[in-house]
Amino acid sequence: MSKAATSFKLKNALTELDSLFQHIEQFGRSVELPKKQIFQINLALDELFTNIVSYGYTDSNSHWIVFRLSLVNDAVIIRIEDNGVPFDPVAAPTSGSAAPLENCKIGGLGLHIVKKMMDEIAYERRGDKNIITIKKQVRP
Amino acid sequence: MEIIESKQNEVNIFTLHGRLDSNTSPELEKKLAGAMQSGARNMVLDFENLDYISSAGLRIILKTTKDLKRTEGALILCAMQDYVKEVFEIAGFDSFLPIVPTVDEALSKL
Numbered sequence: 001m002s003k004a005a006t007s008f009k010l011k012n013a014l015t016e017l018d019s020l021f022q023h024i025e026q027f028g029r030s031v032e033l034p035k036k037q038i039f040q041i042n043l044a045l046d047e048l049f050t051n052i053v054s055y056g057y058t059d060s061n062s063h064w065i066v067f068r069l070s071l072v073n074d075a076v077i078i079r080i081e082d083n084g085v086p087f088d089p090v091a092a093p094t095s096g097s098a099a100p101l102e103n104c105k106i107g108g109l110g111l112h113i114v115k116k117m118m119d120e121i122a123y124e125r126r127g128d129k130n131i132i133t134i135k136k137q138v139r140p
Numbered sequence: 141m142e143i144i145e146s147k148q149n150e151v152n153i154f155t156l157h158g159r160l161d162s163n164t165s166p167e168l169e170k171k172l173a174g175a176m177q178s179g180a181r182n183m184v185l186d187f188e189n190l191d192y193i194s195s196a197g198l199r200i201i202l203k204t205t206k207d208l209k210r211t212e213g214a215l216i217l218c219a220m221q222d223y224v225k226e227v228f229e230i231a232g233f234d235s236f237l238p239i240v241p242t243v244d245e246a247l248s249k250l
Contacts, residue, residue, distance in 0.1 A: 014163040021159070021192075039192070039223045046194045050162040109231060110195035116230045 004031045005070035012053045012063045012084075020049060023067070031071045037138050040117045041069075041076060047110035048080055048089065048132060056084025056130075074139040075119075080132040087130060089114070090123045143171055151250050153243065155186040160197035169200045176204075181213030182250040186243050188219035193227050205237060214238075216246040 006027045010016040021042055028038035045067070052065055066081040094112035115121060120135035141158035152175045160168060175183065183204070205215050216238045220228070228234045240246050 014161075017161050017163045018159075036223055042192070043194055043227065046161055050194070050196065054162070109198060113195055113227065113230055 005068065006030075007066065007068040009064045009066045010049070012057055012065060012082075014050065014053055016053075017046060017049070020045060020067075024069070027069050031076075033076070033138055037076075037136070041078070041136060044114045044117050044134065044136075045078065045080070047114050051087070051089070051110060052080075052082045052084055052130075056082055056087065058085065071138070074137060076136045076138050078132075078134040078136070080130075080134075082130050083128050084130060086125050088123045088125075089132060090121055141167060143168060145171065145175070148247060151182045151184055151247055152180040153184045153186060153247075155189070157189040159192040160190060160200075161192065161194045162196035165196040165200050168197070169203075172200065172204045176207060176211075181208065181211055183208065183213070183215045184243060184246040184250070185215065185217050186219055186246075187217060187221070187224060190221070190224055193224050195231070198227070198231055198233060201237070202233070214250060216240060216249055218243055218246040 004027075006023070008023045010019060024042045024045065025038055028041065033041075049065060057063055063083060068079040070077050089111050092108065092111055094108040094115060118134045118136050122133045124131050141156065141160060141164040144155040144157070146153045146155070154168075154171065156168070158164070172183070185201070201215070201217070208215050218240045219242060220239060225234070225239065228237065228239065238249065240249065
């Protein structure tokens, strides 16, 4: 049984995406994840982070979004915490198929990708916080 | 992200380097819209050096495809890395977007 964990916080700005990537890559390397899984975790967290930054806040203040990643046995468990408006990504509709092109609805595409790339996703509202928990199986 | 623009036989080729996400996609959107305004009809996006794409990048590509279709033009994507291609497949975009292995093959289709 192996166990490793890291946590970090980012400001609610899209320019923080590079920092998000660096944190995930560092964690992924430290627990020896394949590049493909690092990519997939990065993509899922990018989509959720981008949603929070784009739609989560009604003021123009700076806010922290807190990430915690841990490897427990053969799964990466990720927790994302923000104090934005309540938003449940599990219940939100996703756009399953993009075709046909003419009537493709683009909204929900990011969440569709998250759900496809991760194995489990859960949401809870606790006080003034949104808490998303994700599980990604990384080893057979 | 770095975008290099070139032109060959009336086809606009955009070579992308780096990461295409919600932070960098407005830059690509601007470049593609600018080319269309200058009359570009057929475009190729070279993904050989693109390391990453998120749904924000997919949105720009979908929008550009729709806009070019209106003017009877076309957009072809080429030289995608496996991880990037998987994102297109998960989104279902591979069913209507032409994705080919090389720039030459893309050019031969336009």
